[in-house]
Amino acid sequence: MTPWIVKNLWLIPALPALAAGVSALLPRRQRTLSAGLAIGSVGISLLLALCAFANALGQPVEAKQYFNFAWFEFAAGDAGVLKLGWVLDPLTAVMLVMVTFVGLLIFIYSVGYMAHDENFTRFFTFLSLFAGAMLGVVIANSLLLLFICWELVGLTSYLLIGFWYHKPSAAAAAKKAFITTRIGDVALLLGMVWLYSETGTLLFYDNGGGCLEQNALAALVTRATSLGMTVSTAIALLIFTGAVGKSGQVPLHVWLPDAMEGPTPVSALIHAATMVAAGVFLVARTFPIFGSTVESLVADGAAPVSGALQVVTWIGAITAVFAASIAVAQNDIKRILAYSTVSQLGYMMMGLGVGGVAVGMFHLITHAFFKALLFMGAGSVIHGCHEEQDIRRMGGLRKYMPVTFATYAIGMLALAGFPLFFSGFWSKDEILHAAHGWPASHIPFYLGMIGAFLTAFYMTRQVAAVFFGSYRGGTHHGEKARESEAHGGHAPHESPAVMTWPLIVLAVCAIGLSVIGTPWWPWFQEFLGKHHEAGEGGGVVGLMLFSSVIVFLGLGVGWWLYGRRPWQRADEPDALEVARGDIFSLLRNKYYIDEIYELTVIRFNAWWARVCDLLDRWLWGGVVQLVSYAVVGLSWVNRMFDEYVVNLGFDQGCKRLTLGGKMFSRLQSGQAQTYLRIIGAGLVVLVILLIRGSRGG
Numbered sequence: 001m002t003p004w005i006v007k008n009l010w011l012i013p014a015l016p017a018l019a020a021g022v023s024a025l026l027p028r029r030q031r032t033l034s035a036g037l038a039i040g041s042v043g044i045s046l047l048l049a050l051c052a053f054a055n056a057l058g059q060p061v062e063a064k065q066y067f068n069f070a071w072f073e074f075a076a077g078d079a080g081v082l083k084l085g086w087v088l089d090p091l092t093a094v095m096l097v098m099v100t101f102v103g104l105l106i107f108i109y110s111v112g113y114m115a116h117d118e119n120f121t122r123f124f125t126f127l128s129l130f131a132g133a134m135l136g137v138v139i140a141n142s143l144l145l146l147f148i149c150w151e152l153v154g155l156t157s158y159l160l161i162g163f164w165y166h167k168p169s170a171a172a173a174a175k176k177a178f179i180t181t182r183i184g185d186v187a188l189l190l191g192m193v194w195l196y197s198e199t200g201t202l203l204f205y206d207n208g209g210g211c212l213e214q215n216a217l218a219a220l221v222t223r224a225t226s227l228g229m230t231v232s233t234a235i236a237l238l239i240f241t242g243a244v245g246k247s248g249q250v251p252l253h254v255w256l257p258d259a260m261e262g263p264t265p266v267s268a269l270i271h272a273a274t275m276v277a278a279g280v281f282l283v284a285r286t287f288p289i290f291g292s293t294v295e296s297l298v299a300d301g302a303a304p305v306s307g308a309l310q311v312v313t314w315i316g317a318i319t320a321v322f323a324a325s326i327a328v329a330q331n332d333i334k335r336i337l338a339y340s341t342v343s344q345l346g347y348m349m350m351g352l353g354v355g356g357v358a359v360g361m362f363h364l365i366t367h368a369f370f371k372a373l374l375f376m377g378a379g380s381v382i383h384g385c386h387e388e389q390d391i392r393r394m395g396g397l398r399k400y401m402p403v404t405f406a407t408y409a410i411g412m413l414a415l416a417g418f419p420l421f422f423s424g425f426w427s428k429d430e431i432l433h434a435a436h437g438w439p440a441s442h443i444p445f446y447l448g449m450i451g452a453f454l455t456a457f458y459m460t461r462q463v464a465a466v467f468f469g470s471y472r473g474g475t476h477h478g479e480k481a482r483e484s485e486a487h488g489g490h491a492p493h494e495s496p497a498v499m500t501w502p503l504i505v506l507a508v509c510a511i512g513l514s515v516i517g518t519p520w521w522p523w524f525q526e527f528l529g530k531h532h533e534a535g536e537g538g539g540v541v542g543l544m545l546f547s548s549v550i551v552f553l554g555l556g557v558g559w560w561l562y563g564r565r566p567w568q569r570a571d572e573p574d575a576l577e578v579a580r581g582d583i584f585s586l587l588r589n590k591y592y593i594d595e596i597y598e599l600t601v602i603r604f605n606a607w608w609a610r611v612c613d614l615l616d617r618w619l620w621g622g623v624v625q626l627v628s629y630a631v632v633g634l635s636w637v638n639r640m641f642d643e644y645v646v647n648l649g650f651d652q653g654c655k656r657l658t659l660g661g662k663m664f665s666r667l668q669s670g671q672a673q674t675y676l677r678i679i680g681a682g683l684v685v686l687v688i689l690l691i692r693g694s695r696g697g
Helices: 011-024 031-057 090-113 120-139 143-161 168-199 214-222 231-246 255-261 264-273 275-285 287-291 307-327 333-355 357-384 402-416 423-436 443-467 479-486 497-516 523-527 536-563 575-579 581-588 590-667 672-696
Strands: 065-073 081-088
Touching (some): 011 031, 011 120, 031 081, 031 120, 081 090, 081 120, 081 143, 090 120, 090 264, 090 275, 090 357, 090 497, 090 523, 120 264, 143 231, 143 264, 168 214, 168 255, 231 275, 231 287, 231 307, 255 264, 255 333, 264 275, 264 333, 275 287, 275 357, 307 333, 307 443, 307 590, 333 357, 333 423, 333 443, 357 402, 357 423, 357 497, 357 523, 402 497, 423 443, 423 497, 423 536, 575 581, 581 590
Antiparallel strands (some): 065 081
């Protein structure tokens, strides 16, 4: 019998969505009610998520509890029924708790952060819809339902990134995010259609008939495309392209840093618990398709390595280092964290590729907590510094904002992978350990180590610039200075309790989560289905020591350059800029990727649009005009023929017929004398004819 929580799993995303619908109808002045609806709905969803989690704990690891229903019928028979449904398994249960818990803290934090915004009600409407859409992605047992919610996530991210649409930069960032992610979504849609054509279903699990179950997977592996790869590989790569767009992987990463134009709670929600996590979750959910492709073999007779997972691994490893190197040279406090998110998403993808679902998802969960902490901490700093975001105009904030500093430091150490006491260390090290044993190549492992060094380095640079040294916020001039004076002078201040208490809770979680995924008690990994050998923990001690040295090296170099002698003035050049200005400029300008896209893809697209416009105006438009002229000409010919041939002949015939009728009608006068005359005339004619005939004979 299906448990109650499984049948009613839809309530978890439906409650925030319902709150969004009600809040959308409220007037602006109903701020408290709007926030209460949003927070209350997510709070109830959290309780239901905990019930679902408890249910999953009591089931075998491989158990898949699902509830499917017919959405609509388009043909007779079972084959013509399109079904949707939701699934409860360990992956769903973990994600539900994470999204609702972190989301609830962000919602509470938003009450303080957005307190003075005139569109407070609209903000919580969008925020609730965003949370509901992401929760719909998590529970979906159908790729179609997942895609519907996936697109809702894209829509709400557009609305939230461009929430302050009166700023041109925010409006541009929203459009950039929407268009860039649509590129990946087109590929995902193609993969979804292809998967349906091959398997006849988009349900993940359906009593052995789902597209992630053995029968469908076996069929996908045995079929090949014209390029030589199996159908499962091709479909997996299309699905992964959708994940690349959503999770900001190279080369579709360009939208994610610009998403900082939205309010800071939006940044925390997008970069920690929802949108960017959706891409990683998608790969984890459809992992059987990725893992069933075996056309690429490694050398020396080793076990086969999935071709699709090799692509996932390499893209993730490259993204991890690429984005981390850019973060080294950024000065916007949120933009540094944005590139950090891109880098950590690369680690998650690499973890999925080299270690499987449990490895990648463990880092996703730990990252959600400490990255939400960091973004909300950054928002607290921005709030306390009167909307300043440039780290060069901060400094010494640990004296003004002690709670923010303490919690931010915990988040920074968790992100950097400080040994033993922070969750980020264990989740990152598990990825590195899996990469070290990956049979295809050791290069992703080395890239992961470089990324670990850079992460520790740029986070030390940020913390040293923001919280150490002396406050440099009074050195700016003009409009920013006048704004700061209007808020009570240049002195920073601690944020209100409604903003700091969520930071404290997240800081505790950033430390506490470290106990559930160590090699010696890998509860999280075993819950998600990864088997651990009894002695596996001992084999990673050397790697732990090596990665710890790398982290300490990054922290030490960062402190040597930025903490030992902090910035004294806001316009003082960066230490790396002084050492290697050319490299620093390259990193600060993000390898000029946006400029390259502007000169190539965007320019080509604009040129092609102009070509299409010209073709439409002069070629296709000309053809249409010629056709229209031909049709008009034919219509005139038809009219002339109709009027002067058909109508004229018909009219004349009708007139003569009428005239004949009139003449014959005179014979039908009803007078006997007339009839006798006609008979007499007829007899005379007949006699004449007979006489002439007899004479001729």
